[in-house]
Each structure stands twice: as structure tokens, then as C-alpha cells.
Amino acid sequence: MEELINEIAKKNNTTSDAVRQEMQKAIDHAWLKNGEICNMFDAKPTPEQFIIEMSMGIIKRIKH
Numbered sequence: 001m002e003e004l005i006n007e008i009a010k011k012n013n014t015t016s017d018a019v020r021q022e023m024q025k026a027i028d029h030a031w032l033k034n035g036e037i038c039n040m041f042d043a044k045p046t047p048e049q050f051i052i053e054m055s056m057g058i059i060k061r062i063k064h
Contacts, residue, residue, distance in 0.1 A: 001048045023047035 002016070009016045024047055030037040031044045040053060 001051065004051065005047070020047050023050065 005016045005019050009019045012019070027037065027045060027047065027050055037045075037050075041049070045053065
């Protein structure tokens with residue numbers, strides 16, 4: 001997971017901490033708005049948890 005976040009940071013000329021912070025801001029915003037994210041998780045996810053869940057969803061859709 002760290003490699004992925006580092007790659008995103010590198011491509012955007014920023015740090016991995018900044019990427020994580022921006023992802024968390026987006027997650028927090030969606031959570032407060034009671035968006036679809038609330039239906040996908042029992043508790044507010046971390047950026048890493050969000051990436052894993054989204055990746056698994058994509059894999060499931062590709063297989064079907």
C-alpha cells in the first residue's frame with residue numbers, strides 16, 4: 001500500500017503524507033455528507049482501507 005501512495009505522490013510532485021491527508025479529507029467530507037461511502041463501511045475508513053475496498057470491488061466487477 002505504501003508503494004501505491006508513494007507513486008501517487010511522486011506523480012503529483014508531493015509527499016505521501018500530503019496524499020494521505022488529502023484522501024482523508026475527501027473521505028471525511030463524504031462521510032459527513034452521508035454519501036454512499038457510509039453504506040460501504042461500518043466505520044469511517046482510513047485511506048488505505050478505502051483503497052483496498054475499492055480495489056476489491058473493481059476486481060469483483062471484472063470477474064463477473
